[in-house]
Amino acid sequence: MTTTIGSTVLGYPRIGPHRELKRALESYWAGRSSEAELRDVARTLRTNTWRELSDAGLDSVPSNTFSYYDQVLDTAVTFGAVPRRYTDLGANALDTYFAMARGNDSVPPLEMTKWFDTNYHYLVPEIGPDTSFALTDRTPIEQYREAAALGVTTRPVLVGPVTFLLLAKPDGSAPATFRPLDRLGDLLACYAELLRELHHAGAEWVQLDEPAFTADRSPAEKERLGHAYRVLGDLTERPKVFVPTYFGDAGESLHTLATAPIEAVGVDLVAGPVSPDRLPGITGLRDKTLVAGLVDGRNIWRTDLDSALCTAATLLGVAGNVAVSTSCSLLHVPYDAEAETSIDPQVKSWLAFAKQKVDEVVTLGRALSEGREAVGAELNASREAIADRGASERLRNERVRSRVDTLRPGDYRRSECATRRPAQQHALRLPPLPTTTIGSFPQTADVRKARAALRNGTIDRTSYHQRMVDEIQRVIALQEEIGLDVLVHGEPERNDMVQYFSEHMEGFVSTDNGWVQSYGSRCVRPPILFGDVARPRSITTEWAKIAQSLTDKPVKGMLTGPVTILAWSFVRDDQPLEDTAAQVALAIRDEVVDLEATGIRVIQVDEPALRELLPLRAEQQRDYLRWAVDAFRLATSGVAERTQIHTHLCYSEFGEVIDAIVALDADVTSIEAARSRMEVLDDLNAVGFGRGVGPGVYDIHSPRVPQTDEVEKLLRAALESMPAERLWVNPDCGLKTRGYAEVDSALRSMVAAAAQVRGSLQ
Ligand SMILES: Nc1nc2c(c(=O)[nH]1)N[C@@H](CNc1ccc(C(=O)N[C@@H](CCC(=O)N[C@@H](CCC(=O)N[C@@H](CCC(=O)O)C(=O)O)C(=O)O)C(=O)O)cc1)CN2
Numbered sequence: 001m002t003t004t005i006g007s008t009v010l011g012y013p014r015i016g017p018h019r020e021l022k023r024a025l026e027s028y029w030a031g032r033s034s035e036a037e038l039r040d041v042a043r044t045l046r047t048n049t050w051r052e053l054s055d056a057g058l059d060s061v062p063s064n065t066f067s068y069y070d071q072v073l074d075t076a077v078t079f080g081a082v083p084r085r086y087t088d089l090g091a092n093a094l095d096t097y098f099a100m101a102r103g104n105d106s107v108p109p110l111e112m113t114k115w116f117d118t119n120y121h122y123l124v125p126e127i128g129p130d131t132s133f134a135l136t137d138r139t140p141i142e143q144y145r146e147a148a149a150l151g152v153t154t155r156p157v158l159v160g161p162v163t164f165l166l167l168a169k170p171d172g173s174a175p176a177t178f179r180p181l182d183r184l185g186d187l188l189a190c191y192a193e194l195l196r197e198l199h200h201a202g203a204e205w206v207q208l209d210e211p212a213f214t215a216d217r218s219p220a221e222k223e224r225l226g227h228a229y230r231v232l233g234d235l236t237e238r239p240k241v242f243v244p245t246y247f248g249d250a251g252e253s254l255h256t257l258a259t260a261p262i263e264a265v266g267v268d269l270v271a272g273p274v275s276p277d278r279l280p281g282i283t284g285l286r287d288k289t290l291v292a293g294l295v296d297g298r299n300i301w302r303t304d305l306d307s308a309l310c311t312a313a314t315l316l317g318v319a320g321n322v323a324v325s326t327s328c329s330l331l332h333v334p335y336d337a338e339a340e341t342s343i344d345p346q347v348k349s350w351l352a353f354a355k356q357k358v359d360e361v362v363t364l365g366r367a368l369s370e371g372r373e374a375v376g377a378e379l380n381a382s383r384e385a386i387a388d389r390g391a392s393e394r395l396r397n398e399r400v401r402s403r404v405d406t407l408r409p410g411d412y413r414r415s416e417c418a419t420r421r422p423a424q425q426h427a428l429r430l431p432p433l434p435t436t437t438i439g440s441f442p443q444t445a446d447v448r449k450a451r452a453a454l455r456n457g458t459i460d461r462t463s464y465h466q467r468m469v470d471e472i473q474r475v476i477a478l479q480e481e482i483g484l485d486v487l488v489h490g491e492p493e494r495n496d497m498v499q500y501f502s503e504h505m506e507g508f509v510s511t512d513n514g515w516v517q518s519y520g521s522r523c524v525r526p527p528i529l530f531g532d533v534a535r536p537r538s539i540t541t542e543w544a545k546i547a548q549s550l551t552d553k554p555v556k557g558m559l560t561g562p563v564t565i566l567a568w569s570f571v572r573d574d575q576p577l578e579d580t581a582a583q584v585a586l587a588i589r590d591e592v593v594d595l596e597a598t599g600i601r602v603i604q605v606d607e608p609a610l611r612e613l614l615p616l617r618a619e620q621q622r623d624y625l626r627w628a629v630d631a632f633r634l635a636t637s638g639v640a641e642r643t644q645i646h647t648h649l650c651y652s653e654f655g656e657v658i659d660a661i662v663a664l665d666a667d668v669t670s671i672e673a674a675r676s677r678m679e680v681l682d683d684l685n686a687v688g689f690g691r692g693v694g695p696g697v698y699d700i701h702s703p704r705v706p707q708t709d710e711v712e713k714l715l716r717a718a719l720e721s722m723p724a725e726r727l728w729v730n731p732d733c734g735l736k737t738r739g740y741a742e743v744d745s746a747l748r749s750m751v752a753a754a755a756q757v758r759g760s761l762q
Pocket residue numbers: 119443445448449451452494495496497498499518519521522523524525568651737
């Protein structure tokens with residue numbers, strides 16, 4: 001049995017190397033397979049992961065990193081934090097769990113939101129004064145035993161108690177002054193019980209993640225962190241406790257953890273600003289294991305092992321023991337770069353996905369414990385790959401570089417929005433409260449099959465093209481029939497709103513199988529942005545032209561904005577993000593200009609990830625917002641006054657970035673609002689936002705169809721804070737994940753509600 005952590009990873013992907021879990025989940029949800037079949041797939045995935053990690057040579061293998069949906073939801077269930085409306089369903093444990101995750105006919109799901117600054121989404125626990133915490137689910141213990149039975153000693157991983165409560169929201173019964181963190185004492189008693197049971201099951205280590213402390217925290221919250229780990233550390237019957245922080249520098253909280261009576265502390269040495277120099281000042285580390293997050297868990301580039309070893313060397317005197325790890329869980333990267341067969345071989349030689357990162361961690365661990373000679377060949381291979389990438393001509397496109405270097409202030413500005421408005425009104429002749437959608441219509445199995453068939457070569461480009469044209473025709477006809485005012489082509493030709501654009505630009509490669517979980521069974525294949533970005537030819541104009549030829553109503557051109565393209569790609573790490581953003585912005589600018597030239601009068605540039613990339617620390621936020629806003633303005637300011645620029649924002653709370661939303665200077669902003677009952681309008685009013693706004697009037701994340709009168713109520717509520725000339729009517733987000741039956745009725749309710757309200761304006 002191991003007594004120290006020498007090399008480890010903080011977590012591993014769980015969707016399956018070929019998305020086995022996605023398929024098993026969706027088949028179970030559709031009633032096509034049994035619970036036993038789903039559990040079987042899950043067990044095989046766990047077994048394979050433990051064996052792989054153990055065989056690769058890690059000293060300490062994590063467990064409980066598997067989840068049927070989300071690890072925060074799992075933690076809530078483990079400790080009995082299940083709101084009444086779900087236990088009242090009287091369903092079995094698994095279906096109660098899925099009701100919390102996805103909702104069903106009688107209950108909506110828990111709220112879902114972004115996991116820190118990643119594209120992973122977690123379910124928000126609801127905690128109130130009466131939540132009765134209890135160790136009601138023993139999955140972490142069972143999975144420890146399951147792995148042990150296979151001969152693999154593991155380290156169970158859980159979300160730590162303080163981060164768990166900080167991520168939770170007060171439930172409906174809580175008084176205004178209540179904070180979930182008020183319940184820390186009760187929750188700690190349950191963690192203590194779990195730790196005791198793990199100890200009796202034989203677990204030597206447990207990992208409790210506290211990433212919340214890499215964001216700004218109040219003194220009271222920081223005090224609670226110290227309290228929690230004094231309480232857990234003082235327990236007599238427990239495994240050794242390892243607490244990693246990740247996604248940034250934990251600042252003072254590192255001191256707090258280092259002086260708590262626990263055995264190991266983890267630091268993220270990849271996310272900026274990295275400050276290993278600060279670590280020697282943390283005296284409490286002397287009798288602890290410092291788990292150094294040297295291998296990037298968020299990006300896919302091979303690690304510069306020489307430089308990682310230098311960093312590790314500076315830590316050797318700082319802590320009692322130094323272990324090597326990933327900066328965060330490998331959940332955020334795909335499984336295996338070797339499995340990619342169509343990536344350009346040179347670019348592929350620069351990459352490390354989860355499997356390769358495990359090998360890097362093992363190599364670093366051996367270099368520290370056995371000396372560099374023991375892993376000479378691995379270090380050489382790494383050195384060569386790093387040098388090859390650094391020197392590659394393919395990273396540079398001089399034309400793009402000089403274009404960025406010669407940008408002038410005027411390239412970021414349109415005329416005053418007050419003079420644009422009448423020009424646009426004249427060009428578009430829209431009624432008050434114009435109705436529209438966010439862009440995508442349902443991505444039917446048929447559409448995806450056609451794309452898969454094109455990939456496999458069973459259909460040719462011409463028939464694929466015709467298939468998409470048919471789909472556009474259908475979507476335009478449907479929108480005309482429903483009576484929408486500004487139409488869209490429906491985005492059938494796009495596999496994903498980021499991947500699609502990356503596949504039509506230089507400087508990117510995309511993967512065949514590089515899937516990363518976004519939420520539940522939904523995955524994305526983030527493109528890899530490796531070099532200077534250029535757009536050799538127009539991407540969307542042909543589709544937009546076809547769509548516009550089918551109707552007299554304005555068709556909205558649909559593009560993804562530069563910040564979102566960066567946020568949802570794996571981005572080169574050899575130059576500031578700001579410089580890369582400017583290159584992407586220029587490519588999108590060319591596309592905007594081309595759309596205008598083909599006669600498109602409304603162009604939407606989506607920035608749903610604007611808030612996601614906001615740095616966790618306030619001191620870095622201003623600089624980010626400056627370049628992010630600049631990138632959007634650069635992308636959208638190449639058109640005439642009469643061309644109406646829209647943007648779309650979703651998937652987050654916008655309070656913190658409201659000034660930036662104004663600064664984007666879009667003529668119309670559609671923004672997720674249905675679940676927050678239009679509160680965002682007050683935030684916008686507070687800063688004098690004088691432009692068009694389309695607060696989403698229904699939640700597209702749920703299969704529920706809104707009734708006309710509820711949409712009408714929301715619109716009337718919106719009119720309390722917005723003049724009718726500036727109010728737009730649209731759903732919360734795109735419709736790609738929904739089915740046609742729901743979309744059809746929901747849009748009819750929306751159009752009917754707009755007509756009702758319009759009628760009462762005159
Ligand atoms: N990148 C990104 N991030 C985002 C969003 C987004 O839209 N894009 N939206 C927010 C929420 N996140 C989401 C993430 C994924 C999906 C989603 O629907 N993903 C699809 C995959 C989309 C895709 O890439 N589709 C491809 C490949 C589809 C596929 O799996 N094809 C099958 C074969 C075809 C079939 O029979 O279905 C295969 O290859 O095996 C295509 O259409 O071409 C899924 O998991 O099912 C939705 C929302 C926030 N972050």
